[in-house]
Amino acid sequence: MKLVYLAASAAVWSVCAFTKQPEAPKGVKLAAVETVSKSQKAVADSKDDAVKRGEYLVTIMGCADCHAPKKMTPKGPAPDMDRFLSGHNSTQPLGTFDKSILKTGEWVVFNGQSTAFAGPWGMSFAANLTPDETGIGNWSFEQFNTAMRKGKFKGIENSRPLMPPMPWFNYVNMADGDMRAIFAYLKSIKPVSNVVPSYIPPAP
Ligand code: HEC
Numbered sequence: 529m530k531l532v533y534l535a536a537s538a539a540v541w542s543v544c545a546f547t548k549q550p551e552a553p554k555g556v557k558l559a560a561v562e563t564v565s566k567s568q569k570a571v572a573d574s575k576d577d578a579v580k581r582g583e584y585l586v587t588i589m590g591c592a593d594c595h596a597p598k599k600m601t602p603k604g605p606a607p608d609m610d611r612f613l614s615g616h617n618s619t620q621p622l623g624t625f626d627k628s629i630l631k632t633g634e635w636v637v638f639n640g641q642s643t644a645f646a647g648p649w650g651m652s653f654a655a656n657l658t659p660d661e662t663g664i665g666n667w668s669f670e671q672f673n674t675a676m677r678k679g680k681f682k683g684i685e686n687s688r689p690l691m692p693p694m695p696w697f698n699y700v701n702m703a704d705g706d707m708r709a710i711f712a713y714l715k716s717i718k719p720v721s722n723v724v725p726s727y728i729p730p731a732p
Contacts, residue, residue: 575712578705582713585706586613594654594693597641605642614663614720615656616643627731636693644725645693651728652691660719672711676702681727691727 586592596607597617611617622644629635636647643654656663664672671683679696681687690696699707 578709578712579716580713581706582709582711582716585710586713591657594642594645595657597643605640611720611722613657613714613717614660614722615724616653616722617641618723618725622725630730647692648730649691650730652694653724653727654694656720656722656724657714658717658720658722659715660721662721662723663719664714665719669708669711672714673707676707676710688727 592607592613595613595615597611597614597620598605599608600606607613616639620641623639625637625646627646630637630646630648633648636645638645645652645654659665667683673683674680674685675683675690676696676699678685679690679694681690
């Protein structure tokens with residue numbers, strides 16, 4: 529009887545010794561927590577990387593040349609960083625010019641801010657690309673992708689075509705990762721409330 533008991537307790541002890549390693553579960557738990565926070569960090573890092581890549585692309589692709597109002601500096605006009613990428617400033621009166629020069633289709637006119645453009649297509653205004661609701665704040669990536677690759681207003685498939693001088697046809701073959709990076713960057717910049725005037729078709 530005593531022997532059986534001893535054998536049983538030895539068996540129990542050896543099972544415990546096998547399973548109850550106090551360090552192991554702790555170690556496993558820690559490793560799991562570490563893996564979760566590492567992967568969260570990886571997601572955050574790759575988001576940061578996308579935003580940085582997007583900033584780089586937006587800079588070298590010159591989106592601000594048209595999409596940002598300008599301030600005069602000793603080196604010439606520079607993007608107004610308070611209204612960066614917020615499109616044609618609708619609170620500023622549009623200057624006048626002799627519209628007869630448009631008639632022949634030989635001339636294109638830019639306003640001084642390089643945000644409003646008149647030519648044979650009519651008059652167009654650079655869009656607000658900031659994450660405000662008057663800009664691309666409510667846009668999905670799919671909308672952005674459609675606007676950029678198919679030249680569709682608001683990124684809606686059956687909307688009107690985007691007018692010059694938006695050079696969307698240059699972006700048709702952009703790598704998907706770059707398109708997403710630009711979108712991530714635009715969603716990260718300061719939102720500016722600015723309802724850009726509607727496109728005006730050419731006078732008949
Ligand atoms: C040479 C001037 C110019 C450049 C450079 C330019 N855009 Fe545009 N963009 C415009 C104009 C003008 C419009 C408005 C066209 C219209 O209303 O038909 C526009 C429209 C857009 C739209 C559509 C907005 C809407 O509400 O449908 C998006 C998105 C856009 N641009 C993104 C960009 C990005 C991103 C870049 C840089 C990679 C860029 N643009 C470079 C002039 C430009």
